[in-house]
Amino acid sequence: MEKTLQQIVNIGEAISHPLRLKLIYMLAEREWYVYELAKELNVSRQVLYLHLKRLEKAGFVESDLRLEDKDMRAKKFFRLEQFNVEIGIDDLNQIFEGSSDNKKDDY
Numbered sequence: 001m002e003k004t005l006q007q008i009v010n011i012g013e014a015i016s017h018p019l020r021l022k023l024i025y026m027l028a029e030r031e032w033y034v035y036e037l038a039k040e041l042n043v044s045r046q047v048l049y050l051h052l053k054r055l056e057k058a059g060f061v062e063s064d065l066r067l068e069d070k071d072m073r074a075k076k077f078f079r080l081e082q083f084n085v086e087i088g089i090d091d092l093n094q095i096f097e098g099s100s101d102n103k104k105d106d107y
Contacts, residue, residue: 003091007058011085014058019043020051024080027061031079034063052078059083 003011014020022041026032032040038048055061062081065074 003087003095005095008087008091008095010058011087014055014060015085017051017054020055023051023055024060027078027080031077034076034078037078 015024019041023037026037026040034045034048034052038045041048052061052063056063060081060083061078063076063078065076067073068075
């Protein structure tokens with residue numbers, strides 16, 4: 001499947017920060033409740049959410065809200081999506097030389 005310029009940029013941004021790489025590594029082991037993940041990484045939940053959103057946008061992670069029986073609060077859990085990062089010259093050729101849909105204004 002050919003990637004768009006924006007998809008390639010999203011992937012690059014997602015893996016360009018050490019904390020996001022650590023998140024990918026940790027989420028590969030198991031899914032995490034966001035509060036536990038923030039505590040384990042010693043970062044605020046707000047900062048963690050910003051990084052997780054970047055990973056979600058690029059398709060590396062997904063999340064869901066669950067109601068816990070004990071306290072009836074919604075808890076957000078994150079897990080790793082199956083992914084394969086591969087960007088080839090064919091993708092870049094398609095973006096910069098290929099279809100007429102891709103205008104130079106896109107970059």
